Amino acid sequence: MHTATEYARLGAPGSLADTDTPIAREAAAALMAVGRSRIPMPKPDAPRVMVVANQKGGVGKTTTAVNLAAALAVSGLRVLVIDLDPQGNASTALGIDHHAEIPSIYDVMIEEAPMGTVVQKVEGFETLWCVPATIDLAGSEIELVSLVAREARLRNAIEAHVKAEPYPYDYVLIDCPPSLGLLTVNALVGGDEVLIPIQCEYYALEGLSQLLKNIDLVRAHLNQDLAVSTILLTMYDARTRLAAQVAEEVRKYFGDTVLKTTVPRSVRISEAPSYGQTVMTYDPASSGALSYLEAAREIAERGAGSARRGIEEQA
Structure with missing residues (x-):
């Protein structure tokens, strides 16, 4: 304190x-x-497409995606959030309507609609946009199976919309569902970097090895430039020895890939989505907001190139 x-x-x-x-x-x-x-954060030379992934539920994945996006946006960077979870929690947290009739990421991936036709501006931010997810996305795993280039549908849409000249965004954050299905594979193929939130609790590393194997497979066969650039420790409770032990183990194993900033357990972070807000606007003075602001600053200052050490160096 x-x-x-x-x-x-x-x-x-x-x-x-x-x-x-x-x-x-x-x-x-x-x-x-x-x-x-x-205080301005450094702008990347080209859009950084970051996949926020962890197939274990309840680790703060969506919370991390939307709050990092908001933190980057309040610092003047242009940010797009792609909600790839059928539950649409990222859309909810950003105050974006996502009922069944709303044009969404489903239309982009299945119907090949241009991404620009489904992007919505996030209220309260000058430089934050969202591609919402609707319940239609729940059946897309089955529909994708029979489609041509099924693993690259999202990448093609991102390249057409995000990576065109002039660059419309500095950051694109893709919020994945808590699974390792075709939606997550599409995100990994479409992204440049992977950001893994890890909960500071006993089961933190359970299942993480399978996610890393999938990332290796995608890198070997579909996206050779993919790298695990960032690991963020979430739900850190400084009062418990367990949280400190988990944090120590994660830092020991993953090294500099782990951000120095940790995100504490915070009632304000949990409350914010119920008001259709991120914690950055709901309570900007809270410990959660300050933590995400510092985490976003670390990510921005590291840059894409210098952040690609971590797991690749340990391989």
Whole structure:
């Protein structure tokens, strides 16, 4: 916990530094959050297409995708979120309507509609957009089986929309379903980097080996440029020894691929989607918002090239 004096050194007005009380700390934290969000993050030379994947449910995958996207956007970067989960949770968190009749990623992948026809602007952000997912996507795994180039449907759509000149986005974040089916394979084929959220609990690494095997298979046969660039520790509870042990093990195994920033357990992060918001707008001074802001800054500062070490170096 920072003191008010420490917050003041980070840019809070001097009057808050004089009173080290809970109210002063909260006020200083809010000012720090606003100040940090206004510091520009470096723009990549080309769009970074990042796949947020982990087939284990409940690890903060969708939460990470939407909050990192919002954190990048509030810093002035142009961000597109592609919701590839039939549950549409990313669309919900961004306040995007996604009932069955809404044009969605299903139309792009199955009907080959141009991605530009389904992109929606996210309210409250100048530089954040979303491709929503509807319940129609639930049957797409079966429909994709018989289609030509079934693993590359998303990649073709992304290349036509995102990677065309001039580049319309700095970042594209693809939120995957909690499975290793054709939707996730499409995301891995269409992306350049993989971001894996790992929950700081006992079963954190369970099933991760299968995800890494699938990534290796996709790299070998369908997308040789794919790399696991980022691992983010989520739901970190500093009060427990278990969380520290899991974090230590993950850092020991994956090295510099793991971000220095960890995302704590936060009621504010959990509450935000029920209001159709990310935590960045719901409570920008909360520990969750500050953590995602710092994680986004780490990702932006690392850059695509320098972030490709991690797992590949350990192979």
